[in-house]
Amino acid sequence: MKFIKIDKESWAKGLERLDDSFRLFGPVKQDKFHNFKELDKGELPDLSLLNTRLSPKSVVYPQSEVMFEYTLDENKEDHHILKEIDKDYSPRAVIGIRPCDAKAFLVVKPNFDAPEYKDPYWIKSYEATTFVGYACDTPCSTCFCTPAGCGPFHEEGLDLLLVDTNDHYLIKVITEKGENFLSAAGWGAEVDADAASDQIETMRHTAEAKITSRVSTDELKDKNITDLFEASFWEEAAFACINCGTCTYACPTCWCFDIQDETYGYYGIRMRNWDSCMYPLFTLHGSGHNPRDTKIQRVRQRFMHKLKYYVDKYENGIQCVGCGRCIRLCPVNIDIRRVCELMNSYGG
Amino acid sequence: MEVDDFILIEQSSMVNSKRGIKVQNPYLPYPVRIDEIITETEDKNLKTFKLVFINPDDEEKFAYKAGQFAELSVAGKGEIPIGIASSPTEKGFLMFTVNKVGLVTSYLHAMKAGDIMGIRGPMGNWYPWDIMEGKNVVIIGGGFAFTTLRSSIVYMLDPANRPKFNELHVIYGARTPGMLLYKDELAEWEKRDDMNMHITVDATDDPDWKYNIGFVPTITDQEAPPGDADTYAIVCGPPIMIKFTQPVLDKLNYSNDHIIMSLEMRMKCGIGICGRCNIGKEFVCKDGPVFTLDQLNMMPKEY
Missing domain, CATH: 3.40.50.80 (Nucleotide-binding domain of ferredoxin-NADP reductase (FNR) module)
Incomplete structure (x- = not known):
């Protein structure tokens, strides 16, 4: 295992050098809130924050993305035929992604990269991205990454792990992709691996001890889908929900999308946009029938998808990394930890 | 046996971006021309569209079985999932009977023979x-x-x-x-x-x-x-x-x-990715639309 030390002075210099070979994304403060965005030349990621308001899933999977273009002008030979457009899949790196958000990409991967069908947009963006994780020293009260199968220093889904030791950064090299990123930055001050590893381990234990949320997920797999579906607690769990959809937009593991055509004169595009199971239109049939036309059905769908359907379908744990965004941002204080406990303990 | 065949065909035409093979985009429709439109019912709300592939090679790529469906694509309007009404034994065209209900189907009903549209598929499983x-x-x-x-x-x-x-x-x-x-x-x-x-x-x-x-x-x-x-x-x-x-x-x-x-459901991608047509953990577009009553009885009643 290889560890690199970076003085904080050479941090900016390295990032500047990386600008030639990578599109850099990082957290920056926009208006009142931090969010991930593509960094302008010379712009530094702001690593002073706990985590961004929205997850960095947009780096790989933008909220709106053009898929095809077409012309409706019948004088053109290829009118009404959809055409692929050029997209930028040059190397990109997301700097300062928290380990929970990085693992989220592995959680959604089986959906976009299934054996039978491959989503080319997600896969190409994902493969083009180097994930430079930023270890979490001060998890907050809504974080439950450890019980969700992740952690503040978790390495799954990361190419590099960046640890702030106050006077310098320590980088743990996890993959070859990460190694290439380091050489492009010109960061190569290798340090004693044992000492660095011990230091990081100590910090990891301290950080993990700060996560006090306890959520049990161990029984979910053994529950019967239809029993849980018909459970009596859904009405109460959904009671306060106003179906605003904030939870699904903020979530790093929510992946649902809509496909829409937009036309400007003769020119048009087909695009996809994040969608949300919280909205009635999501499942409304042309006939007017709607299999999920009540709030309870939609709230149940969100939790059942994350904590039961996904668990059964992929045998990859729950579809949640414990980032806590949905808990912090919910206007009516619906708490996935509580719903998970209800589900996990249902029927004794 | 048949299911395995189906997956094999799909995989052989699939992406492997790591090996640098050209990615086939499952969202890209094959261009087709409307060959004929037949009004089926006295209320004129059901019309059958006979579609012909503009690139003859696409017909082979679209090998289907009775019971499957496809996404009909109209540039500028969108896509709709419709069951395939022609039989795999009928060559040279595809046939879809469309009920006029929403944005895309209403526009489709106003189209005429010779117009260009698109088709994605075939999708879903078939009768056994x-x-x-x-x-x-x-x-x-x-x-x-x-x-x-x-x-x-x-x-x-x-x-x-x-x-x-x-x-x-x-x-x-x-x-x-x-x-x-x-x-x-x-x-x-x-x-x-x-x-x-x-x-x-x-x-x-x-x-x-x-x-x-x-x-x-x-x-x-x-x-x-x-x-x-x-x-x-x-x-x-x-x-x-x-x-x-x-x-x-x-x-x-x-x-x-x-x-x-x-079964029928509102769909967008038709390939099990966009997330809306599930019944429990099954996607109607990919794991269905064909289910036995036995299978349906094991699934939540949400359809």
Whole structure:
């Protein structure tokens, strides 16, 4: 295992050098809130924050993305035929992604990269991205990454792990992709691996001890889908929900999308946009029938998808990394930890 | 066996960006031309579209089985999931019968022969043709849900396929004679001696009507053979028809794994990715649309 030390002075210099070979994304403060965005030349990621308001899933999977273009002008030979457009899949790196958000990409991967069908947009963006994780020293009260199968220093889904030791950064090299990123930055001050590893381990234990949320997920797999579906607690769990959809937009593991055509004169595009199971239109049939036309059905769908359907379908744990965004941002204080406990303990 | 074949075909034409093979985009429709539009019903709300591939090679890539569906794509309007009404044994064109209900279907109804549109697919699973080989097949359909059933009947009646199946019974009903789909074919099938065709309407004042009058469940009760290990029922129709046909099939001793149904859902991607058409952990677009009643009974009642 290889560890690199970076003085904080050479941090900016390295990032500047990386600008030639990578599109850099990082957290920056926009208006009142931090969010991930593509960094302008010379712009530094702001690593002073706990985590961004929205997850960095947009780096790989933008909220709106053009898929095809077409012309409706019948004088053109290829009118009404959809055409692929050029997209930028040059190397990109997301700097300062928290380990929970990085693992989220592995959680959604089986959906976009299934054996039978491959989503080319997600896969190409994902493969083009180097994930430079930023270890979490001060998890907050809504974080439950450890019980969700992740952690503040978790390495799954990361190419590099960046640890702030106050006077310098320590980088743990996890993959070859990460190694290439380091050489492009010109960061190569290798340090004693044992000492660095011990230091990081100590910090990891301290950080993990700060996560006090306890959520049990161990029984979910053994529950019967239809029993849980018909459970009596859904009405109460959904009671306060106003179906605003904030939870699904903020979530790093929510992946649902809509496909829409937009036309400007003769020119048009087909695009996809994040969608949300919280909205009635999501499942409304042309006939007017709607299999999920009540709030309870939609709230149940969100939790059942994350904590039961996904668990059964992929045998990859729950579809949640414990980032806590949905808990912090919910206007009516619906708490996935509580719903998970209800589900996990249902029927004794 | 057939499912494995299907996945193999899909994989061979699939992305492997790591190996640098050109990525085939499953969202990109094949361009097609509307060859013919037939108004099917007296209310003019159902039209059949015959589509021809603009690039002849695409027809081979679109190899399908009876019971599958496709996304019809109209540039500037969007896409709709529609069951394939033509049979794999009919070459040179695809056929879809579309009910006018929303944005895309209304626009489609106003299009004309010669117009260009797109098609993605084939999608979903199909009726279990391998399992039904050598068995009796009872097709029970109502209203405009008869499209993939037409595909199935034409497929089974193909001279190369008919010997593979034992008895073939078809019960098909609509509200009135004018609301039946594919009227010319129905009349021809009625004359054949290698199938038992039972056409019915809910009501009619036409003195020349020579077929049944009565709801589909009633005619099923009168005409369907009793259920046994060698008899499969394929049921497609409006929810009310399904609700009242099920007790009839129970009475006739059809077991739940011999009752086959095809579901509809709002869909976008059609390939199990966009997340909206699930019933429990199954996606109707990818794991369906065809399920046995046995399978449906294990899934949440959310359809």
